[in-house]
Amino acid sequence: VRTITRRLFIGGLAWLGLTARLAGQATGAGKASSSPADTDWRHYGGDLASTRYAPLDQINGSNFNDLDIAWRFKFDNFGPQAEYKYEATPLVTGGILYTTGGTRRTVVAINAISGELLWLYRIDEGVRAQKSPRRLSGHGVSYWSDGDIARILFVTVGYQLVSLDARTGLPDPDFGHAGIVDLKLNDDQQIGPDNDDIGLHSTPCVCRNVVIVGAAHSTGFQPPHHANVKGYVRGFDVRSGKRLWIFHTIPRPGELGYDSWPKGTETIGNGGVWAQISADAELGLAYLPVELPTGDINGEFRPGDGLFGETIVAVDVLTGERRWHYQTIHHGLWDYDVPAAPILVDLPMHGGVIKALAQPTKQAFLYVLDRTNGRPIWPIVERPVPQGDVPRETYSRTQPIPTRPPPFDLQGIGIKDLIDFTPELRAEATALVRNYRVGPLYTPPSVATADGTWGTLLAPGAIGGANWPGGAYDPDTHRLYVFSQTNPTVFSLFANENKAVSDFGYLPVETTPKSVLVPRGHLNPGDLTVEGLPLVRPPWGRITAIDLTNGSLAWQVAHGETPDEVRHHPRLKGLTIPRTGRTGMLGVLVTKSLVICGEAGVFTAPDGRGAMMRAYDKDSGAEKGAVYMPAPQSGSPMTYMAKGRQYIVVAISGGTYPAELLAYRLPAV
């Protein structure tokens, strides 16, 4: 087999002349750049525990402002259109950086010191990709090696798992069919090759020679039908691509959790794991953050608690068997999902070490559980929550509320939370809010009417709080860092008069010819600004440091420069406004001394329109430096050492600025 493989490999190289040349360079560059001081970043989240931590200190608070661009890598031509929402975190190993990029989700290997392209892999999947619910370049790739061979694994736009030789970029002929496993097959359900609603943008989790792959679907705010594809999770052998196991995130009859579905699970769909999966190789457990079943803010087709909706499930890496689960929200109605990788943390407690897991969420709670058994580290208590009145909806009487740590962002909305730069602005904000139902966290969505309220206004909004970038964790100090936004949204429903649009009785969109929502004076339904300013008080974006030894908040800073339109707002003339932070979804990086995070939006900076990448002292939160980026951070920063120098690489894009990787390092001395 080995001989044939090699012959195929050489034949492939000869046939793909260009690839062969690039491959030669890849090998050379890999050898040249390797040195003992080099460090890797081998997983999307830095490690399988998703800590986004690297104990590097060459770049520190005293020199952060001196950072220079080492190289840039642009993806404009990696696909038929440019990409403007580039979310990857690259990997680095052996002096080579691997990532996806561009609207074709091309995989590239790049010299980590120079930024030179070494090889690329692209696959044109035609209609299959065009119809995918997760287009664009996704979150990157995964790496696996047994010391002899090395593989780059990723999921295509069209939901195929591909294994590439890390040296050459050529598909591994021993894996699946010619290097590809069709993820629409062998999934314990019928999935059509082109049109069915399944894809994935996160990176596979590779642990103990098993590749674990989740699933994503179209956003479920207005599902055309409740009987969507189910988002099961599977494990595959990393060498052969053979399916080893499947975990039914929506339990089948007879399986644990099925009795949490009074009307059964035969037709309901979704329940995917679209966020990053973490794993503990020693315990042999993978931690699956499961999203909602079909209907993001309407549960009419899924009465009951609905396991494993919005649940963290620990499964055996080798068999897929469930070991424990913890449901964060029963019968969720807010699209909160479980949006990010659980972060695995070892905490000094009671004279020993507790193997724990910390889960950042959109609802701004950090759930801290014992990762061996799923039990809360600090009590999480079932508390009564507001009940709703949407016809055909059912409500959970209680929700689990963590007692520690405190929420890291605004939960619920009251008058005290509204913008208060001036008394007049507060009065206008108060008048606006009167058009909505407001209340504490878990106030349910409501029906919008012409003569009543326009729905439920709630913080966190449907996009968090925290979201897919998740958090970072420092194993030395046991502090967890997370970015979150204060960005309430309206959860409103309308009777659906058009079953061609959806089989749901109530939808967040109007399907009647004439809208029931008409402006009231100068107030427009859904407009949550006051004179163009955000409705709620700043900070609109913040980074929180959470001490996991005692479950307290250590510090919190507004993250993101005050937007131009706020700085120059005529109603704020003469006022001193502290930095407001800004909304967005951002990943943070923690190093030996710094917390590093780019901004989510642009402003008029001294160097021109752009955003800053900022560094904070990780102990105090004091800002230690900031460097210019021509566009907002859209991926999450990562770092590595190569040939004695530390690099920070971040994906940026947005507005009219297409996808780009920026690599920073200190000037040569």
Added chain:
Amino acid sequence: VKRWIVIAGMGALLVAASDGREQIERGTALYGEQCASCHGARMEGQDVAPALRSPAFASEWHGRPVADLTWRINSTMPQNAPGTLDAAQTNAIAAAILHANDQHGDGAELPESPAAQKTLLIGQ
């Protein structure tokens, strides 16, 4: 040839006669069909697609020419079929987005020509 000139002339008259409100309404309907499933019914954004309402919209587009916005919509959206919206549809959607952000009244349509759109700065 003459007939085409006449028809083109009538077309121009129609454009001149139609007001901004019609364009915004067309754009709002198109938004519902083409954009809402990802960007949200009220342009509030979702996990996979940014909000098209302020503050997020202003943060990204304040000070930029309308031409940048229409170009971005036309060249990249809708994500499963970029380039399929014609200029009139693109302009209508842009008008609806700008209107939702209090950046565009309903007195007149957005100008069709990219050159004219380049001189219109969002938020100013």
